[in-house]
Amino acid sequence: DGGITQSPKYLFRKEGQNVTLSCEQNLNHDAMYWYRQDPGQGLRLIYYSQIVNDFQKGDIAEGYSVSREKKESFPLTVTSAQKNPTAFYLCASSPRFGGYNSPLHFGNGTRLTVT
Amino acid sequence: GDSVTQMEGPVTLSEEAFLTINCTYTATGYPSPFWYVQYPGEGLQLLLKATKADDKGSNKGFEATYRKETTSFHLEKGSVQVSDSAVYFCALSASAGGTSYGKLTFGQGTILTVHP
Numbered sequence: 001d002g003g004i005t006q007s008p009k010y011l012f013r014k015e016g017q018n019v020t021l022s023c024e025q026n027l028n029h030d031a032m033y034w035y036r037q038d039p040g041q042g043l044r045l046i047y048y049s050q051i052v053n054d055f056q057k058g059d060i061a062e063g064y065s066v067s068r069e070k071k072e073s074f075p076l077t078v079t080s081a082q083k084n085p086t087a088f089y090l091c092a093s094s095p096r097f098g099g100y101n102s103p104l105h106f107g108n109g110t111r112l113t114v115t
Numbered sequence: 116g117d118s119v120t121q122m123e124g125p126v127t128l129s130e131e132a133f134l135t136i137n138c139t140y141t142a143t144g145y146p147s148p149f150w151y152v153q154y155p156g157e158g159l160q161l162l163l164k165a166t167k168a169d170d171k172g173s174n175k176g177f178e179a180t181y182r183k184e185t186t187s188f189h190l191e192k193g194s195v196q197v198s199d200s201a202v203y204f205c206a207l208s209a210s211a212g213g214t215s216y217g218k219l220t221f222g223q224g225t226i227l228t229v230h231p
Contacts, residue, residue: 043159045219109157
């Protein structure tokens with residue numbers, strides 16, 4: 001079955017360390033997204049990519065970095081510059097960028113805890 | 116920018132009760148509204164969507180009508196089940212003249228708990 005795989009499900013890191021979250025999709029979707037979810041705040045867009053080798057900042061990109069070297073993969077690095085990195089991170093994809101006929105397909109998320 | 120306002124939760128209901136979760140929005144261009152559902156420990160799943168004004172989206176007994184005049188997309192279900200317990204998100208994708216602005220704007224989510 002096609003879908004989005006995020007790994008690991010739980011991740012623990014010490015403050016000051018960079019950490020990379022994996023996101024792989026086999027849906028042949030062009031667009032991929034990273035969202036951050038915090039209690040009571042809904043989802044906030046970190047980065048998105050419309051096509052391979054291209055990506056744009058979302059609303060809260062500071063302290064994060066991404067790459068899009070392959071269509072199937074869109075890894076997110078949480079750097080030590082991110083002031084409050086503990087959160088639930090969701091990766092998503094869509095057939096193309098935005099629009100009513102391009103709903104997002106989500107992975108099951110990675111819960112990152114930084115102490 | 117665009118914004119989505121959802122009814123604050125948590126919402127607690129007994130099984131077979133009627134459910135309404137309000138969602139209103141402000142947007143430029145031509146918005147397309149969605150409802151997503153998140154079950155415990157999982158990502159979000161598309162529940163239903165609407166593509167034009169007065170469209171009614173429906174799925175799994177849930178319904179929502181896109182009301183352009185009131186900029187609303189309220190979610191309803193006539194008889195909830197324990198299995199409907201989840202977090203529900205209203206979201207909006209705006210576009211104009213065939214060009215999409217791209218990203219979805221999400222509401223803050225409404226936690227629904229249904230008791231037997």
